[in-house]
Amino acid sequence: MQRVAEGHFDAYEEIVRRHQDTAVGIAYHVIRDSDQAEELAQEAFLKILRNAENYQPTATFKTYLTRVVTRLCYDWTEKNEPVSLDPQQDREPWAAHSTPLDDALEEERMRLLEEGLQELPTRQRAVLVLQHFEGFTYEEIAAALEITVKAVEGLLSRARNNLRESLTDRIEI
Amino acid sequence: MVNCQTVRDRLSPYLDGELGAAERSRVEDHLGTCPDCSLHHEELKRVQRALDSLSRDPVPVSEDFSDQLLTQLRREFHLTGPGAPTDDTSTSFLPETSSMVAVLTLIVGLLVGTYLGIDFLQSLQTPNSPPPADGSTPDSTATAPHAPEVVSFRDAYFELAESRSTENSPD
Numbered sequence: 001m002q003r004v005a006e007g008h009f010d011a012y013e014e015i016v017r018r019h020q021d022t023a024v025g026i027a028y029h030v031i032r033d034s035d036q037a038e039e040l041a042q043e044a045f046l047k048i049l050r051n052a053e054n055y056q057p058t059a060t061f062k063t064y065l066t067r068v069v070t071r072l073c074y075d076w077t078e079k080n081e082p083v084s085l086d087p088q089q090d091r092e093p094w095a096a097h098s099t100p101l102d103d104a105l106e107e108e109r110m111r112l113l114e115e116g117l118q119e120l121p122t123r124q125r126a127v128l129v130l131q132h133f134e135g136f137t138y139e140e141i142a143a144a145l146e147i148t149v150k151a152v153e154g155l156l157s158r159a160r161n162n163l164r165e166s167l168t169d170r171i172e173i
Numbered sequence: 174m175v176n177c178q179t180v181r182d183r184l185s186p187y188l189d190g191e192l193g194a195a196e197r198s199r200v201e202d203h204l205g206t207c208p209d210c211s212l213h214h215e216e217l218k219r220v221q222r223a224l225d226s227l228s229r230d231p232v233p234v235s236e237d238f239s240d241q242l243l244t245q246l247r248r249e250f251h252l253t254g255p256g257a258p259t260d261d262t263s264t265s266f267l268p269e270t271s272s273m274v275a276v277l278t279l280i281v282g283l284l285v286g287t288y289l290g291i292d293f294l295q296s297l298q299t300p301n302s303p304p305p306a307d308g309s310t311p312d313s314t315a316t317a318p319h320a321p322e323v324v325s326f327r328d329a330y331f332e333l334a335e336s337r338s339t340e341n342s343p344d
Binding site: 041128164168 | 181182184185186189191213216217219220221224225226231232233234238239242243245247249250
């Protein structure tokens with residue numbers, strides 16, 4: 001990013017290609033809309049480049065990108081709640097060798113899990129996404145979202161308990 | 174002795190391996206003696222496993238994601254062509270500020286150059302300034318008809334040189 005801040009556009013091309021999957025992945029898991037996720041990810045890269053001159057290398061680029069993407073997701077969900085179901089989210093059953101009944105149960109469980117995720121408050125969902133889907137540590141999440149590690153713990157704990165309640169109410173997980 | 178609520182609040186970091194040894198030990202001791210908290214723990218583990226199965230598939234990204242973005246970046250930052258190189262190794266994406274600086278520098282340079290040129294002309298008017306060697310108009314006047322009329326500095330120089338030539342010519 002130092003080179004980008006000095007005006008080297010080619011350096012930013014490389015950064016975009018290296019981090020685009022992370023940006024789209026985070027946005028998608030938080031807002032649950034694949035088309036919109038790409039738009040938000042693009043907006044995040046644009047926003048960072050517009051402010052490249054003010055970039056301070058106090059965090060890794062991934063942390064910085066995550067912060068920008070999640071803020072855009074917060075703004076978007078505030079304007080667009082409730083999040084609609086995304087048909088592209090349908091997943092293959094995870095069990096490789098399963099009966100049709102297993103597949104049906106698994107599909108139902110995944111659907112309920114998706115619903116449970118969508119019902120989570122955005123900040124809980126964002127923390128859960130970063131921990132589960134992106135493999136961030138608590139410290140990395142705290143740095144990316146500019147909150148304390150204690151707050152990360154609290155949000156993650158509430159997110160899991162909310163999921164647990166929504167799933168156990170409806171299906172034997 | 175820890176109570177159930179305290180343990181349940183710590184189950185999430187416990188599952189993630191984020192607790193220190195002493196706290197982890199306290200949680201495990203409690204789980205070993207409390208069926209309700211143990212069940213709660215099992216349910217959270219199932220949620221975790223379910224989430225893990227969701228995250229197996231990477232989120233698909235459009236093939237033209239980066240091309241679209243880079244096109245937009247080039248448009249916004251007034252760059253042309255892939256990478257829009259300004260030299261062999263790099264490309265500037267800060268045209269707005271840098272070009273403004275370049276224009277201002279050029280204007281200031283012209284003003285300073287004009288000022289210094291006038292100063293130079295004034296110095297030629299001093300009595301000790303040497304006249305042209307042969308007392309005639311300098312050879313460079315040969316190009317004068319082709320020079321743009323707007324170059325006032327040059328016009329002024331030739332005018333001065335001509336007047337000095339007249340002053341120093343023998344009667």
